[in-house]
Amino acid sequence: RKEVEQDPGPFNVPEGATVAFNCTYSNSASQSFFWYRQDCRKEPKLLMSVYSSGNEDGRFTAQLNRASQYISLLIRDSKLSDSATYLCVVNIGNSGNTPLVFGKGTRLSVIA
Amino acid sequence: DAGVIQSPRHEVTEMGQEVTLRCKPISGHDYLFWYRQTMMRGLELLIYFNNNVPIDDSGMPEDRFSAKMPNASFSTLKIQPSEPRDSAVYFCASKKTWGYQPQHFGDGTRLSIL
Numbered sequence: 003r004k005e006v007e008q009d010p011g012p013f014n015v016p017e018g019a020t021v022a023f024n025c026t027y028s029n030s031a032s033q034s035f036f037w038y039r040q041d042c043r044k045e046p047k048l049l050m051s052v053y054s055s056g057n058e059d060g061r062f063t064a065q066l067n068r069a070s071q072y073i074s075l076l077i078r079d080s081k082l083s084d085s086a087t088y089l090c091v092v093n094i095g096n097s098g099n100t101p102l103v104f105g106k107g108t109r110l111s112v113i114a
Numbered sequence: 115d116a117g118v119i120q121s122p123r124h125e126v127t128e129m130g131q132e133v134t135l136r137c138k139p140i141s142g143h144d145y146l147f148w149y150r151q152t153m154m155r156g157l158e159l160l161i162y163f164n165n166n167v168p169i170d171d172s173g174m175p176e177d178r179f180s181a182k183m184p185n186a187s188f189s190t191l192k193i194q195p196s197e198p199r200d201s202a203v204y205f206c207a208s209k210k211t212w213g214y215q216p217q218h219f220g221d222g223t224r225l226s227i228l
Contacts, residue, residue, distance in 0.1 A: 033214060034214035036216050038216075043224075044221070044222075045205055045219035045220060045221050045222050046157070046205070046219050047219070048216045048217075048218075051214075051216065089157070091216075093214060101147065101159050101162055101170065102159075102216075102217060103159075104149075104156060104157040105156070106156035106157075107156065
């Protein structure tokens with residue numbers, strides 16, 4: 003089983019739609035989780051951290067289910083500018099100083 | 115604050131040549147990471163440093179790859195000799211030690227080996 007697996011995508015959605023991405027991770031000891039966004043030919047940038055209680059940042063909501071080792075990202079009211087690749091990122095150990103492992107990403111295209 | 119700075123942004127060279135990629139981490143960050151990204155394999159960790167000391171280089175593909183961090187503000191990734199399959203985008207990232215901090219990436223170096 004791969005350490006971090008994501009929906010392969012691509013997701014093509016109309017503006018205003020709600021879209022959800024899923025991610026599973028293999029290491030049950032993992033303690034920190036993030037969603038990064040990567041635009042075409044650009045570097046990955048932190049979108050949001052994922053907390054155990056779930057967290058929301060504007061139109062974006064992240065959820066963590068430790069029992070199922072599952073992370074999700076929900077985007078409401080999609081904008082054209084949301085078009086990008088979304089990377090699920092997991093700290094592979096139980097220390098804040100072990101490396102992050104990146105999923106291969108899910109590509110989102112928001113269409114006018 | 116300045117972000118992670120990488121150079122060059124683009125590099126095109128012929129196979130067999132030596133390639134040196136450079137990175138300046140964010141000031142105050144204790145960890146530095148080198149990644150390679152390709153369509154097929156995604157973002158792969160090559161090596162990372164803590165306080166200028168290499169911690170894990172198990173991701174380095176082979177002996178042709180080497181990385182150094184002579185001081186807290188500079189790191190290099192060298193490929194010698196380069197091969198066409200090394201063509202990829204190479205990212206450098208840094209983070210603070212304290213807690214579960216995210217990594218901050220540089221703009222990357224787009225490397226093409228002909």
